[in-house]
Amino acid sequence: MALNQSAIQGLAAIVGPKSLLTDPGDCWPYGYDNSRRQGLPAAVAFVSNAEQVEALVQLANQHSFPVTARGLGTGTTGATVPERNGIVIAFERMNRILRIDPANRLAVVEPGVVNETLQRALGEHGFFWPPDPTSAAICTIGGNLAYNSAGPRAVKYGTPRENTLGLAAVTGSGQRIRAGVLTTKGVVGYDLTRLIIGSEGTLALITEATLKLTPVAEAKQTLRATYRDIHAAADAVAAIMAQPITPCALEFMDAAAIDMVRQYSDLGVSADTGALLMIEVDGPADCVSATADAVASAARNPGLLDLSVARDREQIAALWRTRKALSPALRHVAPKKINEDVVVPVSRIATFIDTLEQLAHQYRIRIVNFGHAGNGNIHVNLLVNPDDVDEMARAADCLAGVFDCVVALGGTLSGEHGVGLEKRDFIDREIDPPALALMRAIKAQFDPNGILNPGKGLPLIAPEIAPE
Amino acid sequence: MALNQSAIQGLAAIVGPKSLLTDPGDCWPYGYDNSRRQGLPAAVAFVSNAEQVEALVQLANQHSFPVTARGLGTGTTGATVPERNGIVIAFERMNRILRIDPANRLAVVEPGVVNETLQRALGEHGFFWPPDPTSAAICTIGGNLAYNSAGPRAVKYGTPRENTLGLAAVTGSGQRIRAGVLTTKGVVGYDLTRLIIGSEGTLALITEATLKLTPVAEAKQTLRATYRDIHAAADAVAAIMAQPITPCALEFMDAAAIDMVRQYSDLGVSADTGALLMIEVDGPADCVSATADAVASAARNPGLLDLSVARDREQIAALWRTRKALSPALRHVAPKKINEDVVVPVSRIATFIDTLEQLAHQYRIRIVNFGHAGNGNIHVNLLVNPDDVDEMARAADCLAGVFDCVVALGGTLSGEHGVGLEKRDFIDREIDPPALALMRAIKAQFDPNGILNPGKGLPLIAPEIAPE
Structure with missing residues (x-):
């Protein structure tokens, strides 16, 4: 079912008509990533702040259309390929570095910041953020967090999960939450930060990240x-x-x-x-x-x-x-x-x-x-x-x-590309049924109507065979 | 309500009569930690393997009695102080180092291993596990994971969340799960490992941990x-x-x-x-x-x-x-x-x-x-x-x-002692209501009958005031 006129008007009211694409020709470039998969979204909404993300997800719940978050589409597993007749929330314009704080070894960024842009800005202060995917010049921090993408430096400095202090996000039910802390220690409440990292936009959409910085070595x-x-x-x-x-x-x-x-x-x-x-x-x-x-x-x-x-x-x-x-x-x-x-x-x-x-x-x-x-x-x-x-x-x-x-051999099916559509049907070889059931249960708490990136990350549940 | 005879027989059948305490005088020493709080458990069961933990949690669900996990009771927040008429599962005898694997920089341990015992064993291979609470000589790895306890070395080497690759655990519904991986990268499914770390035995009981090792510096x-x-x-x-x-x-x-x-x-x-x-x-x-x-x-x-x-x-x-x-x-x-x-x-x-x-x-x-x-x-x-x-x-x-x-000042109420009973009623100053609601929802998925360490970690829900 295509988006109805009222939904489209709602989208335009939230992001403004200049930040909304609905023509299929315009939408098409936002329908693929670096996998071979494609899907035509019904609309692409360019967001510039968390309030807009919140309003979009609430609208999606109201009108029951799926929402797929997208950085710059460098993923390789189809995780940002939208559902037909769903919308893409494009984070590429929500790309400010909000704060670089060397004394506290942290930076606060919006999800659309390009990895390399951030690294350059941090370098001026003598710091870096360890995750460095090969696509660093054209991938966003939001995408790095969505896939827990790392790169070569992870062997010494870790992945996004070891280098992120906290997040602001909008859950699938359209609620804004803060997870984590500003400090390198903190054990109050459950760890929602790392639960959201690596979840490929299926639990919540990250609107801000507090990143842990590492000093650049002299040589x-x-x-x-x-x-x-x-x-x-x-x-x-x-x-x-x-x-x-x-x-x-x-x-x-x-x-x-x-x-x-x-x-x-x-x-x-x-x-x-x-x-x-x-x-x-x-x-x-x-x-x-x-x-x-x-x-x-x-x-x-x-x-x-x-x-x-x-x-x-x-x-x-x-x-x-x-x-x-x-x-x-x-x-x-x-x-x-x-x-x-x-x-x-x-x-x-x-x-x-x-x-x-x-x-x-x-x-x-x-x-x-x-x-x-x-x-x-x-x-x-x-x-x-x-x-x-x-x-x-x-x-x-x-x-x-x-x-x-x-x-x-005791390994895992993905180190940093994630699961998306490509590996969705394989991960039950690695994750046992009760753990998978818990993951589904967690997904249902964050996203009760299943509007966030449906069909990605976790295997589909086989439809029950109806009795003859 | 005290445990009935059938529940006590069930406990004895699972761990054996020699691994079960029911006399209040014997149970008393397992009723406190290093806070000033105390609670007399109805029984203390010493476990030696994951099958016993699974059976105990299933029995608890059947008979509706609360279960509190305990390492060596060095916590300072009352998180291991049992509910009256609940049982304590004592992990102190489930204390084997199952594997030290220098080439893969990992160790697999049972939760009752004492931190210092592990460090000594790792030292022989030129490695250590970074978390080093002041109580390292008398606290267990299971407790370190339950509170995400770190110590001085965390400034360079991180906390348990940055130094644990995977876990085996029994959820509150009595299911055995495996979370995480054996490797330093992995992004398949949601991160249950770090969700369980720091959850103070309220989501699942850890029966095995795969720890990431760090080489000891020369000088x-x-x-x-x-x-x-x-x-x-x-x-x-x-x-x-x-x-x-x-x-x-x-x-x-x-x-x-x-x-x-x-x-x-x-x-x-x-x-x-x-x-x-x-x-x-x-x-x-x-x-x-x-x-x-x-x-x-x-x-x-x-x-x-x-x-x-x-x-x-x-x-x-x-x-x-x-x-x-x-x-x-x-x-x-x-x-x-x-x-x-x-x-x-x-x-x-x-x-x-x-x-x-x-x-x-x-x-x-x-x-x-x-x-x-x-x-x-x-x-x-x-x-x-x-x-x-x-x-x-x-x-x-x-x-x-x-x-x-x-x-x-943008800080957090606990860096490494956890919340337990002591800070339970303060954490809503730090965690916003929708995040707290998600934490409760996650708890309900892991532990639908609320038998795992009830009343710890999250604020109690105020009873609704009945209309006159």
């Missing part, structure tokens, strides 16, 4: 280590994580990823390289070299082929070139690849990559793996052509095998 | 800085928190606390000392001295009286003596003091201490303050004699003034 050094095979690289990861210095990035690429980059750029790594680690350490200028040496020593094992240390900015940029060449190369080879972001315990990375090689062979799917090794967060890329029906069927079976392996 | 150095007054010390705290090195402890004592220690031991600080900071830094052995120097430089301001740096174990122990002499001195002077653990933003510490001095004067109550300055977590001690009815009345008014000031 940084980068190491690139190449190994004969993934087992040697995985051993190095485990050895690095078992010693006292935690790197601020510990990234890896498997042989398939290295081969792919090699086709497009001069890698400067030898032909027999079977795996590559990029390791970054930070700390006081006086001791970052010693720190790098300690990590280098843990990275050395009989399978090591080459170890380079970059001690200044230019050398660091040169070393990262390989890793940074990967995403464009991947896009070139397989523009519609399936990109998963599963996590396995660090000690199981090698076993997992072995299994992926078997699955690639079994299903005749090319798989390229890279990711945040220090967290066991592996980006598994199935290079498929979506127009090839047979290949897509094999890829679906292969993916089911990947997820089975992840769960069997 | 540590300690600084003691004395200041003319609290303003100078607070300025130093802000300056320390605004520079790149985060200390692993940043503790303070106010003038009243210093005076108190001075009465019982040789302090070695000058008579005009108005405030004292204990600062600890850790890091690689090669650079911990440079680190200490950087922090010392931030600690220097015109109000500094003296700065000592301890670079080896003996010197460190000598410096900590002052701080460690405080608790025994306090116990001696006021064995039944009121000990609050409020939090204010770091930049408001001086204003807060000023207000406390005014309140002390206004209500003629002696107040001694110390605490975790780096988190703004101030332990406010009202030295009262509970037998003095007039003084206790003034203390209650004074405390209300303390809480008002905390909320007005």
